Amino acid sequence: MSKFSIPVEAALKVIGGKWKVVILCHLFKDKYRTSELKRRMPNVSQKMLVQQLRELEQDGVIRRVLYHQAPPKVEYELTDYGRSLKSTMNVLCDWGEQHLQNEHLKNSF
Template sequence: MKKYNIPVEAALEVIGGKWKVVILCHLIKHELRTSELKRLMPGITQKMLTQQLRELEQDGVLDRVVFNQVPPKVVYKLTDYGWSLKPALDMLCAWGEQHIENCYPDKSEVLADDHELEKV
């Protein structure tokens, strides 16, 4: 059995890395298909997105829902366990906004246009 020095190590094992928190923040807003997540995250490769989704599913944080139709439809959504991360994710987002305001005089230079994200 794995031992952690401090509990945050366990949390980072589940949500650590460049993409998992971003995926979770998008799924807090609504259920999404893989292609929709890929569009919202232009810097991620399809292989990495698939890997991150599988890991989050294995950790019980999200569900992969397959609809029995042609063509097949798959959506990802947070589990109840995944929703328990919402307060922490909200705090990270708020801190990120404050950090951008503190470090970048014109935040439009570093933030994607919200209208682009609303298209999904």
Template sequence: MGNLHFKETVELTLKVIGGKWKPVILCHLTEGTHRFGELKREMPQITQKMLTQQLRELEEDSVIERKIYVQVPPKVEYSLTEYGLTVKQLLNVLSEWGDKHLTMMTDSSNRE
């Protein structure tokens, strides 16, 4: 039973923050509040449509919040929610694993 719960919760985590772009978006937002255009500039390979979709999904899952300023031109800012700040721990673990993997791959290619 414990294994099933583990698998279900890992799957849920990946549903919320998984994919190609969500972790990158979250990394940027751990640095502080960003406007849409700033995020787009920091991730030039993401399309505007994909960025919009990923931000909406993160907002629906209460990981980020969107603040709209009623002004001309319109201004929208994105930031991590208090709950979303907890994702920093997970991103740190992912970064540590990526660092170990990079070292392993580098060592492996040097042996060949």
């Protein structure tokens, strides 16, 4: 028996959290080191960024790629499973754009 009463709960367990969707949006464009993601997301703390990256990795959505060199280099990229979120993310971004326009209209009166 599943611990979720409806499927959206399972989805939110994976992509829920303040920064996970933002991380995914960046990783749809390219793979990044932690420091590069932090520069693109200046409002997230280093601790929170690392925590969210680890959770996405544990859920199989992203992978941590370690390059054995001196100094060591680590990058994060989407897995095939993570890339399967692309259409969902596009719909979410479209809705966010509409929401911003609605907010702009409400605030212009």
